[in-house]
Amino acid sequence: MAYLFNTVEDVREMLAAIGAASVDSLFDCIPREYRYSGALEIPPAMSEIELTRHMEQLASRNQGVSRNVCFLGGGAYDHFIPxxxxxxxxxxxxxxxxxxxxxxxxxxxxxxxxxxxxxxxxxxxxxxxxxxxxxxxxxxxxxxxxxxxxxxxxxxxxxxxxxxxxxxxxxxxxxxxxxxxxxxxxxxxxxxxxxxxxxxxxxxxxxxxxxxxxxxxxxxxxxxxxxxxxxxxxxxxxxxxxxxxxxxxxxxxxxxxxxxxxxxxxxxxxxxxxxxxxxxxxxxxxxxxxxxxxxxxxxxxxxxxxxxxxxxxxxxxxxxxxxxxxxxxxxxxxxxxxxxxLALQGPVGLRETAEHCAWKIQYLQQQIVQNERFELRFAGSNWREFVVRDLDNDVSTLLKYCRERQILAGLALETWYPDMRDCILIAATEKRTRAELDQLVELLNAAPRQKEVSHA
Amino acid sequence: MRNVQATQLMFELSRPGRRANMLPECDVPTNSLGDLYPASTLRATAPELPELSEGDVVRHFTNLSTLNMSVDTHFYPLGSCTMKYNPKRNERLAGLPGIVDLHPLQPDESVQGMLQLLYELQGYFAEISGLPAVSLQPAAGAHGELTALMAAAAYLRDRRESRINVLCPDSAHGTNPASAKMVGFNTITIRSRADGSVDMDDLRSKVDEQTAVFMITNPSTLGLFEKQIRAIADLVHSAGGLIYLDGANMNAIMGIARPGDFGADMMHYNPHKTFSGPHGGGGPGAGPICVQDFLEPYLPVPRVEKRNGRFVLESDYPKSIGRVRSFQGNIGVLVRAYCYIRAYGATGIREVSENAVLNANYLLARIKPLLPVPNGDRCMHEFVASAAALKKEKGITAMDLAKRLLDFGFHAPTVYFPLTVPEALMIEPTETESKETMDAFVRAVETILGEDAAAVQAAPLSTQISRPDEVRAARKPVMRWQASQ
CATH class of the missing domain: 3.40.640.10 (Type I PLP-dependent aspartate aminotransferase-like (Major domain))
Incomplete structure (x- = not known):
């Protein structure tokens, strides 16, 4: 079995040293009526090759941030790990x-x-x-x-x-x-x-x-x-x-x-x-x-x-x-x-990482509000993340449109703040490139608008 | 083989201007921070982090690692901690893209594989415990205790029962009474008898209409199965109380006996023990809990559910105690537990416990002629020897023996716990040790017992340092490095 040591010979010698007739008898201290006699409903053992394939299959059904572009924050962030x-x-x-x-x-x-x-x-x-x-x-x-x-x-x-x-x-x-x-x-x-x-x-x-x-x-x-x-x-x-x-x-x-x-x-x-x-x-x-x-x-x-x-x-x-x-x-x-x-970063590396986060969202904020559909929800100085208000009030369509194009665009704030159902929390770390920021802005601009019909 | 630099602090190795890990040029406009933020919110001086090259960092931490004993390098029979082999495949699988790189707030549609894994794992935990409802949220065993006690308190509150007492045996882990206190319960200690079992007379005298929960570790911290468990459960249940099972010792009974079948209403697992999550120098653990159906409505949120063939994180449970941590749980530890269970399968999981108990009984049989083991001829996954006689005869304490074992290349057992055994040495070999390793350990104990007391009291002799002054550390605490040192 997967990680066990004892050979048949080992077990025999060990039982002899213990003075026990069988491994099962070592559990005699557990009264019979509490002993579990059934077979656990757990699938049969997998070899390392099978388990690897199985886990890769499960993993393939998740959109990880290494194969998508992550603008999600809210307490957990896609920073670079050396x-x-x-x-x-x-x-x-x-x-x-x-x-x-x-x-x-x-x-x-x-x-x-x-x-x-x-x-x-x-x-x-x-x-x-x-x-x-x-x-x-x-x-x-x-x-x-x-x-x-x-x-x-x-x-x-x-x-x-x-x-x-x-x-x-x-x-x-x-x-x-x-x-x-x-x-x-x-x-x-x-x-x-x-x-x-x-x-x-x-x-x-x-x-x-x-x-x-x-x-x-x-x-x-x-x-x-x-x-x-x-x-x-x-x-x-x-x-x-x-x-x-x-x-x-x-x-x-x-x-x-x-x-x-x-x-x-x-x-x-x-x-x-x-x-x-x-x-x-x-x-x-x-x-x-x-x-x-x-x-x-x-x-x-x-x-x-x-x-x-x-x-x-x-x-x-x-x-x-x-x-x-x-x-x-x-x-x-x-x-x-x-x-x-922190030992790798040192004082300069940590400062520069923090600066990049500041600059990336500064740029992103400016680009997003070029489109009159969007505005910044709050005035103030932001670092690494900010709240965008969608004047179309169609956050879920926006986020879904981006996600289908491998961009995890932000968090719908309605989850926690019912009166902010038109708001998205967007984060950008030092990992985000200008090309990725521009891509997000393009997708936000290209997303289908329900209101366009009524404007026409 | 070690030069002076090898044990210097990273701060002492620092040189101004040295650095590692360069970022790329910033590809967006770089404004002055003073233009972006109010001056009052900015730092005037940089934090004094060390300035090191990448090579410095690698050598520093590599050298430090070699000062540790670990499961990968040593037999580590630390009782109650289940220091079993940590499979390397689990590290790789938990590190797969699509597993390790999921943001906790991604929409459910983008994490269906992960949610399926967690859903299946809930089922395995329920199956092994015999308790149907599972929460994966708690971050460690103690956190699981706390969470389950909150669920119990919410259940009692719902029934308008004002029960205020939590009962714990004197041999219980310290976390049990500490957790009870955090939920506002009073704690009452129940005596153990000399054989480690619960003193039923004492229990009977303390169980009443104020009893909320009896917390029991079964198998106990003495490595013994509490045979009276059903009588205990009946007594507590008939008084309207609940049974909490501390699952720290589940490595002994998987597939052999299920807590839900012998009277438990709720329990936690320690996946970093039982299901091979690496102990990480002190964590992370995880503390999933399993409960009976009637406690299910009170479990924390979110929970993983299956609806119409899709997996979802669900938080809409009006009676839930609420959230006990951020996000979904210590997923990395749980993924390793999942891989571990799948690698063994149903029959393998049972063999884990059989081999853990076989190894412990073999070691007990070999140690017993050398050191008294006060509680019986047989054990479950661990046993507690006593150096009380040795101390009396030769002045060698449990701690001396533990320290001397380090010289022989063995990590020491847990010492001075449980508190009910004088000069306790709590020994848990786990199933992932060979007979030869255990034989070598026994020979080391035998050799030490033949040594002069003075030699043993001087141990360890072969380690980088020996017998640090803990009293001084506590009296004049120095808890950070300062440049003047």
Missing amino acids: AVVDHLAGRGEFYTSYTPYQPEVSQGNLQVMFEYETLICELTGMDVSNASLYDGASATIEAVLLAMASKPKCTKVLVPDNLHPEYRQVLATYLQWTAYELVVVSCPDGAIPLDNWIQQIDESVGCVVLSQPNFFGIVEDLAPVAAVAKDAGAVVVAVCDMISLGILASPASWHADIVVGEGQVLGNPLQYGGPYLGIMACRESFVRRMPGRIAGQTEDKHGHRCWVLTLQTREQHIRRDKATSNICTNQGLFALRAAIY
Whole structure:
């Protein structure tokens, strides 16, 4: 069978050593009435050749971004992944090891965790990073729970509706079992309306969650928004894109206390939504309640510098129901990939990548609105993605027309914002060429228009 | 064989002006950032990322990788973690174009092959568990526990039952009580008897109209099948509570016994354990859950459904607890689980468990004369030995023994867990180890037991570092590199 070792002879010798008559008898400890006597309804075994053919057939029925042109964003992006990332992360010593419970034989992983934590601190301006959480959304709820635990008299969590809708859904799912109330501030113009925001802030607000750029791709001046929250005593949680931090001000500079983000953009494949990388960093005052593994520096008995898992008394395997979170396994392999990616990029590469994203959408925005059918839904400075309004209000036909021509043109915003059924969220990374941008514009212009009939 | 650079930090290897990974010339107009964004939103100084050439990066990480033990290089009998062989074909298949490069928000029509795969996988998980309804969303085992407990809480809320207690045995994984707490439950610990089974008297005294869920790991963390499981389930069910099965140890019973048949109402799998997803130096895992029909309406969204021959992601379930993460799940891990199940087929999956249990019992039989195994003559997929007597007689602790094993080229077992066994060494060989490997491991243990205490306490001697000062690391935490160091 596929990956088993034991020969008939092995089994005979092993049973003799055990003193058992048969392999089946080893299961005598399971009472007969619970034994499953049927055959599992799972198809018969496949050889590697058959399985490869089968998987290739399944894959051929999907439109992947390597054979189509991707303008989809909304929290996951088609950034370039250098070959070095796949090569190094594909080393068995990394991907077939586990949590570094024995530091002497895990220094590779521990040093990578320490380097990753340092890289994230550099990008965010925070004092401490953990070694990863599941994804951007789960990192956001963990940050909210961490923040609220530090404000025992507060009950409200305040978020704008330009925070990723799925992140807001996750907040709602978790918070329904707590005493906390999720309050959502509407952002009809895309950015947070400062006047309304101020009205919602009072001493019952324990934390606010601000994203930069926001879900619509708008880069907001968040310093005043954060400042009013902070002045009222709330903890400021920032949801940031790590590539944008190549050019954008660090969230520490605009008063964030805890920074989270989706690390998929740092060298991790799209793979239909996961596994991704939950990033979390914070100011030092939060570290003793921060969830997740943390690698720290120490010395061994000979005085050599080395690394260990530290502050483990926060964690579930020691504190059990008093732990700060239930998280155990996290996303080590993807933190490794992020560390390799950032080491390759360096400060200049990351800045240039962020600049290309800025320039590509700047060009694309200008080209799309040449057609009077389209307008930009929001005023503002965008990065990597933006919202286009189709004045024909026929988004689904547009997207289908493009998709049939191997262009994944954007996301229909109606899914999350019912009053935006005429809007598309379009993203462009550094991978998109001018020819691809022009092709998208051509297709958007060439798509059949239902209204043309009535105009005639 | 290692020079100084090999273990330097990437930041120490950095030189100003050095770089890798050049982008092409930008082929669209390049405006000044100051013209595009408000000055207040722009960075004044660049983040201090290292400046390295591509060759620097490759050598750095390659050198670091060689400081790890891994399944590809070593026997890794880390109990409860199921460190089995990670098939290489799965890496290639999960990396196929059309699998690895799908955007999570693509329309269903453009991902029919992927949705079919996930739909079929739900069926396999349901079949192996004996529980009909599946959610693939949770990101790890602990996340699966949390998700299932939320579903249970929603079910109880729907029935207007205000049950507030979750019961966990003292041998349970720490995630069990931690997850319960996050859903607002109180946790109550149930005692285990000396043989590792649930103390029924203690359970009976604590099950009442406030009992929401009893969480049980079966086979247990001691590697034993809980024979009273039906009586436990009957007791909890008759009081109106639910049974949660922590599926961490499913590697022992696939095709042999199904949780749905022995009383479980809900469970999670750990595909990175049971279904060979690589452990990745600490993740990613995945935590799909399976539940009885009556809990199905409460599962998180989205779910993969089949409608009129087409596969769809469906979110329209009014009673659902909602979304527990972004997008659809840890698909990359689930694709590997799918490939693994298809490679074995129905009879092969059962043989996995048979061989896992055979190997564990063989190793138990060989270890038992050397180290006491307090709980019985037989085990399932793992067993827990105790170094308590060794500590008393020679001053050698479980940790000393674990450290010395590293010198012999073996990863250590899990130590000091479960908490119910003093000086615990939890050993899980998995089915993908040969008799020769296990024999060599036994010889190493035997050799170590014959050594002077001082020699064992000084271990490991052959590793890059030895016995790091963890107290210092926690007292004066240094959690990032700084230029002044």
